[in-house]
Amino acid sequence: MRTPRAAALTALALLAAACGGTGGGGAAPTGGGTFTYALPSDPGVLDPATGVLGVTITTLSLAYDTLTGVTADGKVVPGLAEKWAVEPDRVTFTLRKDATCSDGARVTPSDVAASVNHIADPATKSPIYGVLMPTGMKATADDAAGTVTLSMPKPFSFILESTRLIFVVCGKGLKDRSLLARGTSGSGPYKLTEAVPGDHYTFKVRREYAWGRPGSTIKDAPETVVLKVVPNEQTAANLLISGTINGATLYGPDRARLEATPGIGKKAVSEANGEFFYHQGEDRPTADPAVRKALTQAVDLKELAGIASGGTGKTPTGLVLPPRPCQGDTVTGHVPAHDPAAAAAALDAAGWRAGPDGVRVKDGERLTLRYLYATTRGAGTQAAAEYLAAAWRKAGAEVKLNGVIDTKLSESLNATQDWDVVWLPIGVPLPSQLVGFLSGPAAPKGANFAHLSNDRYEKLVAEASLKPAAEGCAQWLEAESALFESADLVPVTETTVLQAAKGATYEQVGGLFVATSIRLGQGG
CATH class of the missing domain: 3.40.190.10 (Periplasmic binding protein-like II)
Structure with a gap:
């Protein structure tokens, strides 16, 4: 690009x-x-x-x-x-x-x-x-x-x-x-x-x-x-x-x-998807899929959705906003369910054990998460950040919140890579518009800012891309679900706006x- x-x-x-x-x-x-x-x-x-x-x-x-x-x-x-x-x-x-x-x-x-x-x-x-x-x-x-x-x-x-x-x-x-x-x-x-x-x-x-x-x-x-x-x-x-x-x-x-x-006259309509991404660079704790899934299980996503959207959001059903070229729910049943006990057990099994101050440690390294979000996205985004921090601290992570303006968010995403989790609302009309951000060369050489590497997603997208939209829809939808199952990114809410007249x-x-x-x- x-x-x-x-x-x-x-x-x-x-x-x-x-x-x-x-x-x-x-x-x-x-x-x-x-x-x-x-x-x-x-x-x-x-x-x-x-x-x-x-x-x-x-x-x-x-x-x-x-x-x-x-x-x-x-x-x-x-x-x-x-x-x-x-x-x-x-x-x-x-x-x-x-x-x-x-x-x-x-x-x-x-x-x-x-x-x-x-x-x-x-x-x-x-x-x-x-x-x-x-x-x-x-x-x-x-x-x-x-x-x-x-x-x-x-x-x-x-x-x-x-x-x-x-x-x-x-x-x-x-x-x-x-x-x-x-x-x-x-x-x-x-x-x-x-x-x-x-x-x-x-x-x-x-x-x-x-x-x-x-x-x-x-x-x-x-x-x-x-x-x-x-x-x-x-x-x-x-x-x-x-x-x-x-x-x-x-x-x-x-x-x-x-x-x-x-x-x-009024109608609530979809505006964007609220979601967060885990950084999967080799030096990050979230490179481990077990850690990503555990951190996701530690969060009540339904409660988080209400906070992030101020109670006006919808249950997300995919990464692409309506009107979608491919109809279907890629989210339900594919995101790790809320289960704090399972999250704690998974972190234990992954070698992250609670230290004397409650923060989990592995090989001498603390489980530290730098959470990046844009302060210009409204009060709901700030409240969501605080909610996530509380949930992850309870699970044994040290969380550092970093709220920045949009321009600084862009800089941190690629240039400095100074984050472990980022809240990034995205609204696209076509699934193909996300491929370069969800696969391929990692930042700063490519657009893959979170260093994602999901073989199943890439295989399905490669197959779907060769087909006309209607014929490839099943694979495009399955590819999205593969991302959620691996907790590469976590859909939280489909935010809405009010059209009034x-x-x-x-x-x-x-x-x-x-x-x-x-x-x-x-x-x-």
Whole structure:
């Protein structure tokens, strides 16, 4: 992967975003008017080749189309492409003939190919290359036939599914990418008309928009969409209750207030997976699978989940967030169960015996765990760290808590390797996006920051990667379970956020607006 490895992993965590739709009290829909949505931070540069943060992707989804889309249940549906033919190492798309760019130019296969190849160009240094777009992908166009082919150097399971994350630039933006810093040049249903960084972004509807996912229409959509930057969540909740804005996604304590407020449309949706990894370097006590399993057994994961999520999480069922391309529960029955007595016996059997101060010792070395976590992840993460420390101290470990900001977390993960256990929420839409972090060369030479080496996982992934997604799903799911059975990483909770609305309805899937779904209520 060309991007800094820790930064790429952090990007995967930040990509996690809400999936689902929410309503605003059942008001009858009508066209026209202005829909205002609160962004938690400024989206930054708007060039799709640099858009890796969730807030940026949400913003871009109003103005750009992708070749395919996905429904809430994970089904791939047409976007700019009306049909496709999938082979193990390539997929050929036939484009719709009626799609136009916001400047009036027709969208061509060459436009799609240029968008893909720009991201893959080493000179671009795109942070989404190897994250949202798989490493090695390239595109060739046949404008006469109306087709574009995306190919990989070798078979890749999710070659079709990955296209729902690649925004297609067209028109003037292809010739002058500087226009994309604070403007848009896409074929989506809205066009950016005003950008005031740190304050708001205004989009105007394109009434000629007649392409996109089946069954969608722009006819009744709002004339204007305003994305207002509201960093303070309490302020966003107040604005929503007062009707000043129509939509917001809430992460913290203010969600409880909105859930109790009449007239607010609300839906809790998955946002990320909360989990912790054990460092398996040769000099670490957690290199021993018996120690990893024992430490996992020492923790009541159900209680920890409630603490980490503030009681708003879901029971985790896998590493990939909805809408998943592979359906199934990879967690239940595969994680070592809570059993403090068994944990103590296992540590004894592994040679870790209690010393005079209660800390276990083996060959003169104390069982010391340096626990790394990001302080910017909220009060739940801090409370979870303290809970884990207490559980492991009771089991006979010496625990040193190290709370750092995100940038320091990235540095510690790879450069200094100064940790034994790390809390690292990750949200990805495809299992293939995690392979480089869960196997292969260890940090700092590779992306495998925890030095994982799970032969069963690697064998299953290698087999699954050669098959189309649906055919390989059983092996992708089994591969995840292999990680949990070896306690390489421990899933704790599937954290959720609250999608809220007032006087409007809207849908987001995987953090992307389904822009044609936005509707204002009567009087909105």
